Amino acid sequence: MSEHSHDHDRSELSDVQLRVRALETILTEKGYIEPAVIDQLVESYETKIGPKNGARIVARAWSDPTFKAALLKDATAAANSLGHVSPVGSHLIAVENTPQTHNLVVCTLCSCYPWEVLGLPPVWYKSAPYRSRAVIDPRGVLGDFGVSLPAETEIRIWDSTAETRFIVLPMRPAGTETWSEDQLAEIVTRDSMIGTGVPTPKGA
């Protein structure tokens, strides 16, 4: 972001901070909300969800063909069959990267995102540059992330225009054949599950 827009954001912040505080005060005084509930919600969204959930799902799919088949059939049910991930709501859809097809997820209209498995979306996912360009110039967008794909690879963009949500199942990197599920989960980045990154083992 340019220096100019940083300055602009800063000057807006104090005003919005005051207004947010005022609204929270009014809603509390009226008994619509309790501050303890708001505190708890902030903490829940900061700690209970996040890309570790998605990474565990991907690592299991890489390690267990039966689970992978179940994931591609009904990702919500498959994710909820794992004991160690946060619960997932309806209509999570897993889309598989292959040597022929690379998947990329966007929400051009707002910010729809599989947040139970990836956490709240990053700023860039919600930004105008990503939302505008992902559907028309995906190779350019991937370039912004330092990702370059062969010209013959089909790029499939999933615009999340309804309450269905998409998680990309990236390709398992070569050289990880002997790795444990926990080791694999470590290299599954958030971006690789959106489609703007690929998992890269250190030293590979």
Place this chain on the structure above:
Amino acid sequence: MSNTIHDMGGMHGFGPVEPEPDEPVFHAPWEGRVHALQRAMGAAGLWSIDGGRASLERLPPVTYLSSSYYQRWFLGLEKRVVAHGLVGEDELAAGRSLRTAKPLPRRMTLTDAQQPPIRGNFERPTNSSARFKPGDRVRTANINPTTHTRLPRYARDKEGVIEAVRGCHVYPDTAALDVHDERPQWLYTVVFTGRELWGDDADPSIKVSIEAFEPYLLPA
């Protein structure tokens, strides 16, 4: 509203995407408060998720573009609590409550907030059968409603193929209205070639899908 600045797919001029390494969940405490206020007030059930989106789409384009994401959420929430008579403009100006509260249908409790966050289920039972099946060729409608829709501009009046039937879901176009009419509709994944959407100069290796509700689709 449909043809406003939020409908960004295919626009030029916004510059490169700027990834942020090790990005925090919230960039300032007020962002977390806005997000939580939105969730807590949403739990009252006075407006739908689509009504929430529609309130952001009604922000003036200059405001939409010059506000950060959680600033937009905040402005939308302010609009909604005023529109539903929960808070007065005078109270927002005063920064405190000036009159007794209107009763809420439901209030989020601490026990609710302690549960792992989970998205709602928008699939609904239906007696109707789906009009289309995978492999069917369809043309998207050419609609330009002044109310909420989830059919993006770039995918209107375009020919595509049904790839999947996703069940029958709450219809955002009516659920976003004040009457909050869910009117569930069949939902499909519809795939378009890059050339169909963007013309002969398009990258031949791209395909784009949208999630399209049945009223958006006609047989091709």
